[in-house]
Amino acid sequence: MERHRPWLRSAEFLGGFLFWSAQFTAVYMATSVACGRGLGEATLLGVNVVTLIVLATSASALAGAAALLLLALRRRRAGGLDRSQAFLNDATALISGLALVAIAYTAAPALLVPACP
């Protein structure tokens, strides 16, 4: 396993939380810039723009983490992995699963509170 594209494998292993990190950074920056520049009340199709950005970013991150989870589960079902590979695959699935929860947690404020004070 380590002979083949180790960086890609590491990125996949940590992928769930890398998606969470990207989502967290993006929504925090979007909110800060919108509120700092007086765009917190702007709307698109009647929905607050910041809320839309947060939900769109979160949906993308959820899709990415879910794809990694499904990939890992499919490999698990297919079998044929040695112990070390099976460990990394299971860990990938667990990390992606927990990342889904973290991404959903982060997205929740967009549905509950206004963007700016």
Place this chain on the structure above:
Amino acid sequence: MNATHPPAVPPRDVDRVLPEPPNGLPRPPGELEALERAWEPPRGIRFLTETNNNFVGLWYVATSLFFFVAAGIMALIIRAQLARPESTLVGHDTYNQLFTMHGTIMMFLFAVPAVEAASVYLLPNIQAARDLPFPRLSAYAFWAYFFGGLFFLSSIFQGVAPNTGWYMYPPLTSTQFSPGVNADYWLLGIGFIEISAIAGAIEIIVGVMKTRAVGMSLDKLPVYSWAMLVFAVMIVIGFPAIILGTILLELERAFDWPFFIVNRGGDPVLWQHLFWFFGHPEVYIIFLPAAGMVSMIVPAIARAPLVGYRLVILALIATGFLSFGLWVHHMFTTGLPKMSLGFFSAASAAVAIPSGIQVFSWIATVASGRVRLTTPALFILGFLFIFTLGGLTGVMVAVAPFDWVAHDTYFIVAHLHYVLVGGMVFPFFAALYYWVPVASKRPLSERVGRWVFGLMFVGVNLTFFPQHIAGLIGMPRRYYTYPVGMGLDAYNLASTIGAFILASGILLFFVDLARTFRPGGESAGNLWGASTLEWLPNGNYNTRSIPAVASRDPLWAQPNLAREVEQGRWYLPGTVTGRREALVTSPIEARPQYVLVVPGPGWAHVLAAVFTAAFFALLTVKLNYLALFCGVAGIFCVMWWLWQLDPGPLREPADIGGGLILPVHATGPVSHSWWAVIVLLVVCGMIYLCLVFSYLFLWLVNPTAWPPAGVSVPPGWAGMAGIGLYGLSAGLVWWAGRILHGPEQRPRAVPLLLGGALLPLLGAGALDVWGQLSVGLDPKGSAYGAAVMTMVSLQLLYVAIVVLMLGFTLARWWTGRIDRVRRAVFDNTMLFWLYSAAQGIVALAVIHGFPRLAGGL
């Protein structure tokens, strides 16, 4: 206490085929003696030049405990002052210094160094490595910490210690409100700790990934090693923020560059962002190694394999990530947008999940075995109780409206002490009781240990529980006294009594330690019947031979392993070069890759550490020329140290046992050196990322114009030309690297290309400076000017480092120390050069591009 029958390891956790020892008996005469000779410590004063982790680790732990006691004494004085209302035992200024030094020393000179220190000692033992891959770097980190720490501590005796709280918020720490050197002691004094911590983190990352027992693949890696890996990565990501923060605040204090001064476009909240981006992960930086220790100790005291290994690893990684999404929960009262508060509040709640996973794993392990209530077990139980309470109040303060009420009250003081004492001090004491038999001929006393635990447990709860109530009544933190009649007297008196009970427990521990701890020679052995490799018979060289493992619990799954290792029946039973060696393995499956000749004792790294500490110390007290001299001397010592490295292949590939032939030298991505430079470049990248964040943050808080009125951006062609020059320079260096990979042993084009690459690099730097000077950029005039000048200055610093590295590389080239095989120095210079060029391109893109794109927004 000693267990004769190891517990059964589930078959699914053991390789189907157990590895057989590759070497037969008897071993060749003189093999063991040669190994002992290579690892023999120097005598007399030269003992201080030792680099062996078995010695450096113990010095390191001892020094961290010294600082723990020093900060503890300060805490006792604080509690004595607060025992009664309206007390005048110490004045308010001394009180301010005491609480600032207490917090700073506990966090920077005890907690982080203590867990790093323990790992310097434990990691090579746990992984059956001979040593960490960069022993001189560990020793350097220790000595810089030792000398720098003593200097920092001395400030309290001179009455000039920092006095603004351990998180040093401006504007209180700005020159206007803190004109003395107190704040400089913190800003520059902590500089060496940052260097020391990062040096240690690089060592740990490469150590965990590259120096393990054969076959110790990631699924068999001890939880402690995983914890230290996550810990070290967190330092690499988190510490750069505080490094940049201290640089910015010191630049403001020394040169009046207004990063945090509002009326010139700065913002003190920027400091809070930088500080807490480091400061919150810091809590987990301290906790995760302690959790790793607990995950090692619990199976041994329960005599059962850890339940939920994979979930525990998940929890460690998840904590490492999520802890970087929590920093604003220290800033809930700064007026940030509500939705932003929600993101951080959500992440604060989410991080409780991985912590909970670990706690349930430990409880399940205890339930699946039969626990012996030894002293380490008592400390673990104490940890679970205290840390869980701290975690619960943590969830409370993660709720923003509750935090608005409790902020800056004693409720927070109680919460953070429950978390830190419960989450780090109790596991650390459990670890001391548990692992002392690895290092000492005699273990610590079980009878005394129970008293130590009892006094500490009662003391901690009596000290800190009443502080929750005092805080809810409204007692603010950091006030040196309180009036009669507010209902606070009884809670404070109880706290003070508790603090002295806690101190008596710690005193009793040190009495026992002095009585029983006898390092060197034969250790007390595997008293707990534990399953991991640090309990193999050991010497100065750690293990006589390096085993292949078939399970996470090798001593339980391979019952003859200890005897076979001691007999030299496993890999590398002697020394193939006559020098100190370690076995380098692949990062995922731990396959042997090459024999690393590790550097031994020497003065260069010790003197480099002395001069590093002196540089920061002298800058603090404004002896700038002397500081400059020490800085230059420190650089000279580092070069002296590095000159002795990369000896090249000292012999042809060697048989390390059972016909396994390995090279005794390696370069490129497989080598430990390459990995270390990559980690260092991540640190550099994070520092720069934090600087770009600061620039963007200052833009955000300056809604009128960017750059401000009267300031302009240099001409666009200068930026484009600079980018082209950096690209050209990087291309030439990369080309030199390709040529050195070719068939010729020492191609003449290499030094020519390096020299040629320097010209565009210098040109780009000069153009950058000229561009800013041509538009009259004034770093004192505005936060914009300060931020841009910092970006330009930092880039010039990197160019200067490249020049220095180039000189070193060419000197080695001309003395015949670099060729197509012996090329680690070239590779390191090339990597740093490529990074510097890339950073220069990003800097120019931000400085020239961003104001043009977004300046009017």
